[in-house]
Amino acid sequence: MSYQERRSLVNLISTILITLLYWSYMFQRYPQADPYSPEVFHFWGSFFLILIPVSIVARIVIYIIFEIVNVIATREEEAGITDERDKIIELKSNRNGLYLFMIGFVVAMASLVASQPPSTMFAILIVSGLATEVIGDISQFIYYRRGF
Amino acid sequence: MASNPISNNIRRLRFDRDEMTQKELAEKVGVTRQTIVAIESAKYSPSLELAFRIAHVFGVPLDDVFTYDPAEDTIWKKKK
Numbered sequence: 316m317s318y319q320e321r322r323s324l325v326n327l328i329s330t331i332l333i334t335l336l337y338w339s340y341m342f343q344r345y346p347q348a349d350p351y352s353p354e355v356f357h358f359w360g361s362f363f364l365i366l367i368p369v370s371i372v373a374r375i376v377i378y379i380i381f382e383i384v385n386v387i388a389t390r391e392e393e394a395g396i397t398d399e400r401d402k403i404i405e406l407k408s409n410r411n412g413l414y415l416f417m418i419g420f421v422v423a424m425a426s427l428v429a430s431q432p433p434s435t436m437f438a439i440l441i442v443s444g445l446a447t448e449v450i451g452d453i454s455q456f457i458y459y460r461r462g463f
Numbered sequence: 464m465a466s467n468p469i470s471n472n473i474r475r476l477r478f479d480r481d482e483m484t485q486k487e488l489a490e491k492v493g494v495t496r497q498t499i500v501a502i503e504s505a506k507y508s509p510s511l512e513l514a515f516r517i518a519h520v521f522g523v524p525l526d527d528v529f530t531y532d533p534a535e536d537t538i539w540k541k542k543k
Contacts, residue, residue, distance in 0.1 A: 317497045318495075318497075319495075319497060396493065396494070396495060398493065398494035398495055398498050399494070399498075399509070399510050399513060400494070400495075400497075400498045400501060400507055400509075401495070401498075459497070461506065462500070462501040462504060462506025462507055463501055463506050463507040
């Protein structure tokens with residue numbers, strides 16, 4: 316398995332782990348109030364705003380650990396270059412993920428039209444965000460696995 | 464997967480240059496070894512710039528490294 320394939324798998328596992336751990340932590344703090352109350356909107360706003368720095372810091376830590384373990388296990392230092400094929404694979408993977416997010420966004424808006432509470436809309440957005448990352452990482456792994 | 468109309472002689476050219484390794488070639492043209500593997504196995508067609516760089520490393524014209532077969536190109540197959 317190449318360095319890029321291993322990195323894609325680590326990204327995939329870390330995305331799922333970070334999101335699930337964050338969800339389980341935050342949902343314990345879900346306000347027991349009217350679904351349309353300001354506390355509920357405050358909760359969802361802070362949910363998204365805190366997720367961004369938590370996700371960035373956790374990814375940096377995981378990436379550093381991965382690099383150290385990779386060098387120890389394979390005894391080869393990666394040049395750290397990103398070439399034209401890497402860039403195309405990244406673009407194609409992001410495109411695949413974003414297609415899914417567009418569908419998720421439409422479904423989230425449709426839930427409001429169907430008179431569902433705002434929590435349903437936010438939950439759909441979060442699930443689409445996770446699915447976007449997962450599909451992007453899986454696509455990247457497949458593209459690297461088959462050569463392009 | 465669709466067949467690639469572009470084939471190459473990189474493996475033979477490496478062999479002729481004192482069995483240059485894929486890693487050595489990758490370092491000379493500024494890409495990863497996996498990209499050279501993908502090009503050699505015709506899974507990835509490089510940019511024109513990278514193709515010229517590879518030809519330059521071997522000191523041969525571009526069409527000695529890469530060959531194009533229109534019969535394998537899907538764009539012509541569709542028009543037939």
